[in-house]
Amino acid sequence: MPLYRDEAIVLRTHKLGEADRIITLLTRQHGRVRAVARGVRRTTSRFGSRLEPFMHVDLQLSEGRSLDHITQAETLTPFHAGIGGDYDRYTAGTVMLETADRLVAEEREPSLQQFLLLVGGLRVLSSGERRASQVLDSYLLRSLAVAGYAPSFDGCARCGLMGPHRWFNPSLGGMLCATCRVPGSASPAPETLALLGALLAGDWPVVEAAEPRHLREASGLVSAYLAWHLERGLRSLEYVER
Ligand SMILES: [Zn+2]
Numbered sequence: 001m002p003l004y005r006d007e008a009i010v011l012r013t014h015k016l017g018e019a020d021r022i023i024t025l026l027t028r029q030h031g032r033v034r035a036v037a038r039g040v041r042r043t044t045s046r047f048g049s050r051l052e053p054f055m056h057v058d059l060q061l062s063e064g065r066s067l068d069h070i071t072q073a074e075t076l077t078p079f080h081a082g083i084g085g086d087y088d089r090y091t092a093g094t095v096m097l098e099t100a101d102r103l104v105a106e107e108r109e110p111s112l113q114q115f116l117l118l119v120g121g122l123r124v125l126s127s128g129e130r131r132a133s134q135v136l137d138s139y140l141l142r143s144l145a146v147a148g149y150a151p152s153f154d155g156c157a158r159c160g161l162m163g164p165h166r167w168f169n170p171s172l173g174g175m176l177c178a179t180c181r182v183p184g185s186a187s188p189a190p191e192t193l194a195l196l197g198a199l200l201a202g203d204w205p206v207v208e209a210a211e212p213r214h215l216r217e218a219s220g221l222v223s224a225y226l227a228w229h230l231e232r233g234l235r236s237l238e239y240v241e242r
Helices: 079-083 087-103 112-127 132-146 190-201 204-209 212-229 235-239
Strands: 003-016 020-027 031-037 055-062 068-078 167-169 174-176
Touching: 003 031, 003 087, 003 112, 020 087, 020 112, 031 055, 055 079, 068 079, 068 112, 079 087, 079 112, 087 112, 087 132, 087 235, 112 132, 132 190, 132 204, 132 212, 190 204, 190 212, 212 235
Parallel strands: 031 068
Antiparallel strands: 003 020, 003 055, 020 031, 055 068, 167 174
């Protein structure tokens, strides 16, 4: 069986048979990979604890006929240590893993940018140096942008007319001018729009200076935008306190 190595974040796991698990990974070089880890649910397993969600691992895999097998796993960064014990970080991190899983839909299609974005996001989240909901919103906007769904916060998403505009509609791709606006569009505060742009750009001084009501409004719009682009909403997002 040909062997290969890769670096990965564990997105989720499920049980297989008596003692095995199927591990869904976002890898650096091979995109999203589902692989079997044999015997990891036994207490004697050498690497079971390294293959839990949030773990950043270096893996050796052997190519299988349908699913590959994980033959070695070394911890690179134990992100779960800084995330698992804190409700806000844990719920935000769970949404990040689920979003990465859904946005990198094709297996084995390399998505280096999504991988780097997720590793960077989990690193900041586990350090606790920024508020979990802000790390989450910034991650969601950027991962949507990398997936080709960059929202427009200045020009009209329909006709391209330069803003600032007043109307926001997730299903039409962002801000709309007075001519293109459709019923049911939101009209966020100008400060919220500036905040959304800052979250997308990673402009943290602007994010940190924002007022709570604008942060809440921005989170609501990010959630609506994500829900629209993922067809089915994310169940994990319901647990994030806004
Ligand atoms: Zn327009």
